[in-house]
Amino acid sequence: xxxxxxxxxxxxxxxxxxxxxxxxIREAMSQEMRRDPRVFLxxxxxxxxxxxxxxxRGMLDEFGPRRIIDTPISESGFAGMAIGAAMMGLRPIVEFxxxxxxLVAADPILNNAPKMLYMSxxxxxxxxxxxxxxxxxxxxxxxxxxxxxxxxxxxxxxxIVIPATPEDAKGLMTTAxxxxxxxxxxxxxxxxxxxxxxxxxDHLVPFGQARLARSGDDITLVSFGxxxxxCLEAADALAKEGISxxxxxxxxxxxLDVGSIVRSVRRxxxxxxxxxxxxxxxxxxxxxxxVHRECFDDLDNYVHRVHSVDVPTPYATNLEQEYLPNARRxxxxxxxxxxxx
Amino acid sequence: xxxxxxMPRLSDTMExxxxxxxxxKEGDPVSSGDxxxxxxxxxxxxxxxxxDDGVVARILVDPGTQVKVGTPIAVIAxxxxxxxxxxxxxxxxxxxxxxxxxxxxxAATPTAAVPASxxxAATAPSPVTPVKVELLDxxxxxxxAPAIAGAPxxxxxxxxxxxxxxxxxxxxxxxxxxxxxxxxxxRIVKRDIEEAIQRMKSGQLAPVVRAAPAGAPxxxxxxxxxxxxxxxxxxxxxxxxxxxxRQTIARRLVESKLSIPHYQVTMRVSxxxxxxxxxxxxxxxxxxxxxxxxxxxxxxxxxxxMQAHPFMNASWGGDRxxxxxxxxxxxxxxxxxxxxxxLLVATIRHADQKGLRQISIETRALAEKARTKGLSAEDMGxxxxxxxxxxxxxxxxxxxxxxxxxxxxxxxxxxVEQPVVRNHQLAVGHEMSATLSLDHRVIDGAMAAEYLQTxxxxxxxxxxxxx
Numbered sequence: 001x002x003x004x005x006x007x008x009x010x011x012x013x014x015x016x017x018x019x020x021x022x023x024x025i026r027e028a029m030s031q032e033m034r035r036d037p038r039v040f041l042x043x044x045x046x047x048x049x050x051x052x053x054x055x056x057r058g059m060l061d062e063f064g065p066r067r068i069i070d071t072p073i074s075e076s077g078f079a080g081m082a083i084g085a086a087m088m089g090l091r092p093i094v095e096f097x098x099x100x101x102x103l104v105a106a107d108p109i110l111n112n113a114p115k116m117l118y119m120s121x122x123x124x125x126x127x128x129x130x131x132x133x134x135x136x137x138x139x140x141x142x143x144x145x146x147x148x149x150x151x152x153x154x155x156x157x158x159x160i161v162i163p164a165t166p167e168d169a170k171g172l173m174t175t176a177x178x179x180x181x182x183x184x185x186x187x188x189x190x191x192x193x194x195x196x197x198x199x200x201x202d203h204l205v206p207f208g209q210a211r212l213a214r215s216g217d218d219i220t221l222v223s224f225g226x227x228x229x230x231c232l233e234a235a236d237a238l239a240k241e242g243i244s245x246x247x248x249x250x251x252x253x254x255x256l257d258v259g260s261i262v263r264s265v266r267r268x269x270x271x272x273x274x275x276x277x278x279x280x281x282x283x284x285x286x287x288x289x290x291v292h293r294e295c296f297d298d299l300d301n302y303v304h305r306v307h308s309v310d311v312p313t314p315y316a317t318n319l320e321q322e323y324l325p326n327a328r329r330x331x332x333x334x335x336x337x338x339x340x341x
Numbered sequence: 342x343x344x345x346x347x348m349p350r351l352s353d354t355m356e357x358x359x360x361x362x363x364x365x366k367e368g369d370p371v372s373s374g375d376x377x378x379x380x381x382x383x384x385x386x387x388x389x390x391x392x393d394d395g396v397v398a399r400i401l402v403d404p405g406t407q408v409k410v411g412t413p414i415a416v417i418a419x420x421x422x423x424x425x426x427x428x429x430x431x432x433x434x435x436x437x438x439x440x441x442x443x444x445x446x447x448a449a450t451p452t453a454a455v456p457a458s459x460x461x462a463a464t465a466p467s468p469v470t471p472v473k474v475e476l477l478d479x480x481x482x483x484x485x486a487p488a489i490a491g492a493p494x495x496x497x498x499x500x501x502x503x504x505x506x507x508x509x510x511x512x513x514x515x516x517x518x519x520x521x522x523x524x525x526x527x528r529i530v531k532r533d534i535e536e537a538i539q540r541m542k543s544g545q546l547a548p549v550v551r552a553a554p555a556g557a558p559x560x561x562x563x564x565x566x567x568x569x570x571x572x573x574x575x576x577x578x579x580x581x582x583x584x585x586x587r588q589t590i591a592r593r594l595v596e597s598k599l600s601i602p603h604y605q606v607t608m609r610v611s612x613x614x615x616x617x618x619x620x621x622x623x624x625x626x627x628x629x630x631x632x633x634x635x636x637x638x639x640x641x642x643x644x645x646x647m648q649a650h651p652f653m654n655a656s657w658g659g660d661r662x663x664x665x666x667x668x669x670x671x672x673x674x675x676x677x678x679x680x681x682x683x684l685l686v687a688t689i690r691h692a693d694q695k696g697l698r699q700i701s702i703e704t705r706a707l708a709e710k711a712r713t714k715g716l717s718a719e720d721m722g723x724x725x726x727x728x729x730x731x732x733x734x735x736x737x738x739x740x741x742x743x744x745x746x747x748x749x750x751x752x753x754x755x756x757v758e759q760p761v762v763r764n765h766q767l768a769v770g771h772e773m774s775a776t777l778s779l780d781h782r783v784i785d786g787a788m789a790a791e792y793l794q795t796x797x798x799x800x801x802x803x804x805x806x807x808x
Binding site: 269296297298299300301339 | 503504505506507508523524525530531532
């Protein structure tokens with residue numbers, strides 16, 4: 001898909017090293033494992049098979065089976081075990097083949113990890129990273145196409161990272177591993193092959209700091225993860241109609257960089273939130289609520305939102321495309337928000 | 342239901358229109374699109390079409406007659422309706438003009454007030470539907486009259502406007518009654534305000550002139566723009582960007598001069614006793630870092646004078662006069678050129694309850710703050726009277742513009758040593774000219790004179806300022 005190859009105007013031009021999204025994640029994990037012996041990776045097929053999506057390719061060879069651990073198909077078991085390890089001082093990285101499979105581990109990841117520091121009165125922290133594919137991967141059907149950020153961002157104590165570029169994937173993963181709190185790191189199967197410039201060596205991107213993916217004057221598009229690229233595609237199309245879109249890639253939705261959103265919307269007076277969660281009680285609804293509160297006197301229209309359609313993810317390719325917050329639907333929302341529909 | 346034609350608003354500034362000629366007479370059939378009349382506005386003569394098929398039941402306004410926008414001017418009986426009944430339903434123009442609303446207000450018979458009554462059609466007119474008449478501009482460019490579709494209804498529903506449009510309209514003084522909204526259901530949106538601001542800048546649209554809220558500094562650019570073109574004179578002419586503060590000064594002073602009926606009252610005040618007392622006090626207080634200025638005495642004299650003259654410490658409220666209970670004296674502070682120049686009014690709160698030392702300390706602190714980091718809205722707001730002093734520049738006499746919502750301002754010149762007559766003898770003394778500018782809506786001349794006498798007595802007997 002061409003949209004996935006879109007890069008931000010800030011991306012350095014050619015000549016610099018470009019690697020795939022999946023390699024950027026691995027580079028961050030491997031560098032941190034070399035730096036810190038407490039860091040280890042576990043999950044289904046991460047070791048012998050080099051990862052179901054080859055994110056952990058070669059890591060077993062370098063770090064051996066004590067630090068790259070194949071687990072049984074038992075998310076609740078290995079997630080809970082890793083949380084125990086984190087409480088006792090290790091720094092696990094748990095790969096879920098898909099975040100859809102994390103639902104069976106809801107109790108440990110939502111009921112234990114985010115609450116541990118609070119419930120133990122500060123005695124036990126939980127420095128753990130859960131990572132895996134999130135969102136519609138392409139004809140995976142309703143049960144394997146989950147976007148979990150809507151559900152999980154409701155829980156206090158979690159940090160939720162949704163990178164949109166290879167560079168951010170490395171920078172945010174490094175920050176996630178060094179973070180002392182549980183971090184949910186949401187990747188997209190559709191973006192693992194995306195290539196882009198990624199700095200070598202230590203590269204950290206702080207949480208709670210949005211990236212200006214495209215600057216513009218007429219409207220602010222707020223997004224994160226894969227839909228950022230839908231927004232950029234829409235912005236290209238809208239530019240031909242004389243509409244200048246600013247695209248903010250939030251990078252993390254917990255913490256959320258409210259300041260960047262507010263500064264942009266105060267300038268443009270218009271805002272569309274693009275979020276591939278379902279609309280009800282979603283990150284998008286939260287952003288809209290914040291913008292309405294913080295920018296009330298600056299808005300020329302209510303905040304428009306583009307979400308996945310409020311149905312289980314369809315299997316058929318054409319329906320799945322229409323279900324997603326695609327560029328066409330974003331363009332429609334932008335025109336409506338600017339009274340140009 | 343008969344259709345009532347009303348005088349359309351054919352330009353932003355149109356208040357009334359004159360029927361130049363009727364192209365139809367009562368009884369004539371009309372169909373949608375027919376030009377029924379020529380209407381003269383303040384700008385041009387335009388054709389007025391009708392948008393219904395029917396028969397002209399009644400013409401309410403004769404050619405040559407000027408009526409207000411919204412006044413019923415004719416009644417059309419639509420197809421199948423009784424022309425006589427429709428004619429009876431038309432309000433007379435004078436009655437409608439008095440009613441000032443285009444709504445159905447048939448001033449006919451008392452039975453019309455009882456709509457439930459099943460009276461005969463001829464005496465119980467059915468309500469007429471006011472229709473909006475769209476402009477077909479025969480002479481002017483089409484874009485000249487954009488306000489037809491959204492022409493305001495005098496007693497219409499709440500105006501729809503987006504929050505940012507509302508804020509911008511407020512900031513820039515956009516006359517929202519005169520523009521139409523392009524959003525859903527006529528909502529006025531940002532682009533409508535931006536267009537209106539452009540038209541204001543080019544003089545096509547007059548801004549709203551209104552009294553600024555007390556102490557609310559604004560960055561508005563709502564001054565009327567002169568219609569005389571400004572061209573640079575001389576090869577070395579240059580332009581200076583207008584700062585937000587300069588815009589605020591310009592807007593507020595224009596508003597003050599346009600909306601307040603100013604007049605001035607001047608007295609000469611003998612300042613010898615005060616100057617002597619001031620030197621003595623300053624010598625004694627020097628070690629305490631206190632240095633009283635002449636202006637500190639004037640602020641104190643004005644403030645304690647308010648007790649007997651409450652109308653000097655008041656604001657015009659349109660349908661009432663507000664007599665303030667706090668006496669907050671604004672002191673005009675000029676800013677140095679390196680801070681962009683300009684003028685601020687710092688407020689000394691409860692100046693009537695503060696001694697000279699306190700007034701002096703506060704004034705110095707506010708002036709210093711104004712010149713270094715600028716004043717907050719709190720520092721500038723809430724004044725009830727203002728003092729402006731150019732004595733330190735050697736100015737002998739000047740008049741000041743009232744600082745709304747104050748009703749008065751005192752302009753003081755320098756205490757100049759000059760010949761004076763005392764006890765029929767020529768002597769030499771220090772005399773200061775004190776000139777009040779007043780809002781005649783609140784303060785009449787005799788009231789101003791009495792207050793100025795009080796201030797003069799306070800200044801000429803400065804011991805009263807000490808207690």
